[in-house]
Amino acid sequence: MIDESGFVLRSPSGVLTATLRLTREKRLRYQVKRGDAVVVEDGDIGITADGVDLGDGVAFEDIRQETIYETYKVFGGHSDALNHCNAYRFSLRHAASGEAYELQARAYDDGFAFRYALPREGTTTVQGEASSWTLPAGSRVWLFERNNGWKLKSYAGEWISADAEELHTVSGQGPVQGTPLVAELPDGRGYAAIAEAALYNYSGMRLEAIGRRAVRANFTEGDAGFAVEGAVLTPWRVAMAAPDLDGLVNSDLITNLNPAPSAALFSDTSYIRPGRSAWRWWSLGTGTPEQERETVDRAAALGFEYTTVDEGWEAWPEPWADLRRLTDYAKGKHVGVFVWKRSKEIDDPREGWRTMREFFDKAKDAGAVGLKIDFIDNESKAAIDFEIAALRLAAERRLMINFHGISKPTGESRTYPNEISREGIRGLELNKMKEGPIPAWHNAALPFTRFVAGHGDYTPVGFSNPGETTYAHQLATMVAFTSPLQVVAENPAFLLEEAAARPALDVLKSIPSVWDETRALPPSAIGELAVLARRSGEAWFLGVLNGKAERTTVRLPLSFLDDGAAYDAVEIVDRGPGSMARKEGMRVASRDAVDIVLEPNGGYVAVLRKA
Template sequence: MTQNLMHLKTVAFPLIIQAVLIATACQSSAGDHLASPSENISASLEIGPGGSLRYAVFFNGTQVVEPSELGITINGVNLGRGVVLGPPDISEIDVTYATRGHHGQARDHCKLWRYPVTHTESGCQYTLDLRVYDDGVAFRYVVPGTGTQHVDGEDSSWKLIANSKTWFFERLNKQWKLKSYAGEWMPTDIENLQTVSPMGPIQGTPLVFELPEALGFAAVTKAALYNYSGMRLKAIGDRTLVANFTEGDAGFDVDGTVITPWRVIMLADDLNGLVNSDLISNLNPAPDESLFSDSSFIKPGRCVWSWETLGLGSPETQRHFIDLAAQMEFEYSLVDDGWKDWESPWRTIKSLCDHGKEKNVGVWVWVHSKDILDSANDYALMQSFFDRVIESGAVGVKIDFMNGESKDLIDFEIAALRLAAQSKLMINFHGCHASTGESRTWPNEMTREGIRGIEVNKMKEGPLPATHNAALPFTRFLVGHADYTPVLYTNPGPTTWAHQLATTVAFTSPLQIYAEHPETMMQLPILKDALSVTKTIPSVWDETIVLPGSKIGELSALARRSGDVWFIGLLNADTPRTFEFDLPFLDNHGYSVTTISDDFDAEPVSLEGLLNQKADLKAFKTVVPFKVDQTRWKGAKRIRVQLAKGGGFVAIIKPENAGIRLR
């Protein structure tokens, strides 16, 4: 293999051979360790026994990742053993860019080290890239080559600090766990992660950790998944996780230079820092300016959806849902599985899209991945389908049932995003792995599943527990948007109606697809009072604050801002509680406030007979309704909220004077 290293300004850098030296280096002069811009996080590299490459990570002076193996095996050669490191090229990245989700602006600020690595036995020369941010550490391997290179696997590993509480997702007795990433989030001790699951020791990403002794929080995951297989994490005991791949021992092929996705550990002092981290997005390349010079076709919004409560129905059903989207003031309607069985399906879709244009409602169409999954002639079959979509006037495609993250499926996803961008179409992936920040590079990806969403409530294995919902903002949503399809008043499981509405504030998705039948939201008398609130909640945010008192799996409390308006969303788990919180971000002015809270004084509402043909209520045949109150607040104040078991709370806070701006 030929050496093909990226050249930056070279800075002399002393290689640290013994990890023990780093503990003191973190408190000494810069240059003795690989430190983040503010030096709260640092990493070390060392050559361990047998010439193996290892690293460690320090957070606020504490070693949170103990010395852990690095390495990649290509063409049968383990390039992490028997190596020599050269002096690194060092640089700093500091850019800002527009983003979607928790806030509107992201900052990519880190120190970057590029180490030349020589494998002494084979003579192979490659690069280890290592970025250190104020909210985490990421590394990847760049192995030059021509022709086909076979990746056998990686030794990339993470040995976490002892006594860390680990959050992972589980789907009992289902092989779908690592195909769809649709598992229920639950905790265990890091020491038990190897044996806790009856499905085995392999877990999907991210894994989230509550660090001991109030050190903060961490997450291990991946970013920038392109031209490679998706990494899972195998617990091997001794608090250690090792990279694992769908292909197993068979490995997979990469043409030309192997550039692995980033292997990431996110770090934060508190949940607010964890949720607001842009690390996963930062590690993805900026979008191609020529491909996205016209991005006017990319429009976040809310979407109606007949599938959860009614199924597809007839073309007349979907025409009616477009009308309902217009009445809800939603931007989109989704035509799901089954439309291709209609008589003259493409002509019917065009008729629906034409009707949508008259109503200012964009139409999305569903497709099974197997119908377009053919890589021949640069995915010509997919391009042909997209051409028909464009001819029909639809604005986006929901692609379903990839059911994995092997390299061929990752290639398919990226090809779909590329061809869709060329066709000016938006994409929603279902039956897929969780986000790895792709939407920075491909902003036409509006959402993806990779989550255990509300549709589970009608399934045999449902319903979703409130603990799962209360965990999601601090677990799955850390790595990017997710199509949970929120709000299901007619089949809420063990949650209240206020909890259901609060998920639209708590869960981020630029394309927010509502599960509930629009007529239920608009016409059921007890729900109509909340309709104005539902219409107001946006799908993207300018600012997010995680309120103190939030706890993974117990209480999610978030304040989000859109323009001058603040939205509060609380998701409670299984214990009724009184929650008090401050709003210090408000100025000392008057605000008009609408609150939606659990109504403890009202009789539970029967769910039987409501407009949901597909509901399986199981034992949850009644629900705690909400009450809607209008009030006025004067400046910042302390709020006291009563939350039911599985309860929730929503507040919309608007400045009374349009000229007043929030800080």
């Protein structure tokens, strides 16, 4: 029974608890703790539909509980995910209207999530939610900032931090922030992240800071709300919790909260293949058909699985015929071709998305393996409907999708594994813009902030335009940042032919786009230092990013290596501006530690293979 004393929800191990209670005014509130550490000090629960606040005057009627335990494959920092939680369904009734609905909740060892289920028919207008989170006093919160109107369109802001008390005043763009928000809890008690998961048939949630360390659900459509047809099942409102950065980086909570893929739609997933892509646009712009053929040659020479043909190909003399000739040529080199498309040109839901279907059919017939869909630039319900339609229609045609100009991921790549990546991140293209270049501290924050929500197409490795970062820093981003489709920014000709890239060429060629295991290692600190060890097969890759403009020495224990095995190391280090050095001959074991000297804004990469 839920009353003023509260009902306690427990995770499988009992390490995380959430207390759900009814106030004297019959409103639902909750608190979340991990061990003794408060994760969410206080939060409201409620949804407003057709002008009725269903969280105001709530009566509890019934509760059902079950345990979920399942494993599944993922593409990212590790290959196997575990979905293990205690799941609860609370039957509620709104006293004034008599409407019955459910509050669904899940308690995981690494977080707590809830959502609303309204068994309605017809059209419902959702005007907002009371869903809120109050962070503990003394929390340091990481958020992305872009001081212009693009902030909440593209989610391409620099990651900065502020005291939780400052959240409602810190941004020149107002108190609304995108998700995730990541909090360093006080007194070394771990980390928390506020996010959403399973965003379907709904508007994307932002967070409005309302003072006193609290944030509340906020939507693009504002007070006018948005229409939902049929039953209303909201996305999950998520509070992640981890004792350390390794726990935060390795959490599967966001994908766990998404449905498994449709067995019918994804009966064949052989076309969904992670890999690396060459990309001419960042360095030279989209080329002619002949120049893009040269890019295919270089992708093959690098061992990359793909090439991405960006904006401008549709202005070729015979765009579809030229594309067909390019994909035929690329197939002979074992290279797949992604092609770019502006979203507004196919964003028309009439006749079952006929315009989109026709474009996808042409792209498939022309031999493309995937599409880069760009400039969605909002997360209204209409935009979310467009994204899900694109994923579904692409899956029907066995095409992969890379979304750009888009909001954060919410784990939809579990339900639609043909979403091979998405942007929603301040990536390397900013080095080409007046707003750039990207600072090293932003890169050192990303593995523990934006990438907590899911994959991100940052487009790493920009030797020819690295901003204030070093070459080794640029190389390390390819290890530190996770994207099943890793689109490498640098001109492939530079990678293959420039002397400055030569010391790292074979290392770069060997870095995969997905991993079997990941460790976020001490002394990692958000925005200061990112130390990631990632395993592919029996080889370990170390990627280290220095976010500070000062030389830093790091002593790194290698206890993650297999006991009793010896490993030979190849190291890539900075050797001054625009230069890298290669070190070989070091043999190490799990009992050893390596001392790494990082240049200001520098980096380090090592490959450790069993001797």
